[in-house]
Amino acid sequence: MPYSELIQYFEQYVSLTEEEKSHINSSYKRVKLKKKDFLFKQGERCTTEAFVLKGTLRSFYVDSRGNEHVLNFALPGWWVGDLSSFYHGTDSFITVQALEDTDLLVIDPDVKEDLFNQIPSLERVFRIIVQKHLSSLQTRFLSTISETADQRYNNLLNKIPNIEQLVPQHQIASYLGILPESLSRMKKQLLEGKK
Amino acid sequence: MPYSELIQYFEQYVSLTEEEKSHINSSYKRVKLKKKDFLFKQGERCTTEAFVLKGTLRSFYVDSRGNEHVLNFALPGWWVGDLSSFYHGTDSFITVQALEDTDLLVIDPDVKEDLFNQIPSLERVFRIIVQKHLSSLQTRFLSTISETADQRYNNLLNKIPNIEQLVPQHQIASYLGILPESLSRMKKQLLEGKK
DNA sequence: TTATTTCATTGACCTATGTTAAGACTTTTA
DNA sequence: TAAAAGTCTTAACATAGGTCAATGAAATAA
Numbered sequence: 001m002p003y004s005e006l007i008q009y010f011e012q013y014v015s016l017t018e019e020e021k022s023h024i025n026s027s028y029k030r031v032k033l034k035k036k037d038f039l040f041k042q043g044e045r046c047t048t049e050a051f052v053l054k055g056t057l058r059s060f061y062v063d064s065r066g067n068e069h070v071l072n073f074a075l076p077g078w079w080v081g082d083l084s085s086f087y088h089g090t091d092s093f094i095t096v097q098a099l100e101d102t103d104l105l106v107i108d109p110d111v112k113e114d115l116f117n118q119i120p121s122l123e124r125v126f127r128i129i130v131q132k133h134l135s136s137l138q139t140r141f142l143s144t145i146s147e148t149a150d151q152r153y154n155n156l157l158n159k160i161p162n163i164e165q166l167v168p169q170h171q172i173a174s175y176l177g178i179l180p181e182s183l184s185r186m187k188k189q190l191l192e193g194k195k
Numbered sequence: 196m197p198y199s200e201l202i203q204y205f206e207q208y209v210s211l212t213e214e215e216k217s218h219i220n221s222s223y224k225r226v227k228l229k230k231k232d233f234l235f236k237q238g239e240r241c242t243t244e245a246f247v248l249k250g251t252l253r254s255f256y257v258d259s260r261g262n263e264h265v266l267n268f269a270l271p272g273w274w275v276g277d278l279s280s281f282y283h284g285t286d287s288f289i290t291v292q293a294l295e296d297t298d299l300l301v302i303d304p305d306v307k308e309d310l311f312n313q314i315p316s317l318e319r320v321f322r323i324i325v326q327k328h329l330s331s332l333q334t335r336f337l338s339t340i341s342e343t344a345d346q347r348y349n350n351l352l353n354k355i356p357n358i359e360q361l362v363p364q365h366q367i368a369s370y371l372g373i374l375p376e377s378l379s380r381m382k383k384q385l386l387e388g389k390k
Numbered sequence: 391t392t393a394t395t396t397c398a399t400t401g402a403c404c405t406a407t408g409t410t411a412a413g414a415c416t417t418t419t420a
Numbered sequence: 421t422a423a424a425a426g427t428c429t430t431a432a433c434a435t436a437g438g439t440c441a442a443t444g445a446a447a448t449a450a
Contacts, residue, residue: 168426168427168428169427169428170426170427170428180427180428180429181428181429181430183428184428184429184430185429185430188429188430
């Protein structure tokens with residue numbers, strides 16, 4: 001059972017026969033990234049959808065002034081990719097990079113289409129994944145437009161309690177939409193004012 | 196051909212038999228909203244997915260301090276709803292309200308499921324719609340975190356050139372994520388400084 | 391038609407966060 | 421192990437946009 005984490009993940013949603021499990025195992029390939037390696041880059045087509053086995057990654061957007069904005073971190077058990085680019089062949093708006101040595105299971109669009117034909121029940125699983133993706137993007141958007149930086153900081157700590165151990169602080173600042181200097185200042189005020 | 200706008204919309208993506216067209220016609224119901232009427236509200240389940248025939252609507256989120264944030268405007272030919280709530284029965288995070296007298300074609304989750312069973316090719320149409328929805332949310336998010344208010348103002352004018360005629364200015368400010376006072380000031384500076 | 395609510399503008403002042411720059415500490419690379 | 425690169429903190433100053441308050445115009449309701 002080589003890719004048991006992934007199989008387990010799918011079996012949260014559907015049950016699979018031994019034959020289906022072996023289809024899954026032969027469709028996904030194991031990929032290892034070194035710290036700082038890219039999975040794919042903004043401006044290229046994203047032909048990869050990956051399930052994280054081990055490690056930490058970040059997805060980010062570079063704006064017209066060259067500033068990076070972290071959209072999300074990805075931890076074991078999470079998916080990374082750019083849906084639009086993967087399915088429609090458009091250029092990706094984001095870059096995905098490993099923040100430490102990372103193990104992934106990846107698939108490309110053609111193999112995924114074959115897999116859907118072999119195991120139709122996976123369509124349902126991925127419909128749910130897309131739905132969750134959409135709803136988490138909506139939550140993040142609402143939080144960004146309606147909450148202060150320190151509320152967003154608390155949200156992040158609730159979502160990923162050990163985030164401070166996993167990624168450098170300037171990446172956290174970028175996720176929050178502020179500069180590292182501002183995060184430093186904010187943390188100091190939180191400690192002092194205990195507010 | 197009672198609902199020809201909707202049929203035409205679908206036929207951009209797939210071709211339909213006369214029988215299928217009549218299924219569609221009997222699945223959607225016409226709904227008229229008066230200015231200020233709500234289609235559904237934040238905190239309730241959204242059991243309606245609507246295609247706009249005539250009029251203008253806005254979707255907005257009310258945060259914990261009671262401030263409203265406009266997420267989007269909807270014009271003829273656009274869809275409104277809350278996907279998560281519609282499909283999963285969770286409470287909606289947004290409210291949809293008519294900004295003027297509005298005509299819609301609406302469907303509820305059960306009827307939509309039947310319609311998918313009768314016309315499987317519509318699954319593809321709605322997969323594309325969800326994809327577009329996701330990608331436009333991503334664009335809006337990236338613009339919100341990386342651009343200044345006056346760049347976002349320009350984006351909106353490009354997307355909906357006659358928006359100033361369609362909705363009051365404080366709704367535009369809310370969409371941009373600033374206060375009406377700030378939009379007033381900004382427009383004045385744009386005129387003066389011609390910047 | 392008048393009364394009432396909604397809307398847009400302006401001004402004075404305030405605050406969170408950006409900008410720039412410097413210094414110390416840590417990790418990676420040669 | 422030395423040099424280089426990356427990281428975090430602090431401080432002084434700048435700025436976009438928020439807050440509050442007042443006013444007049446426009447739209448809606450009585």
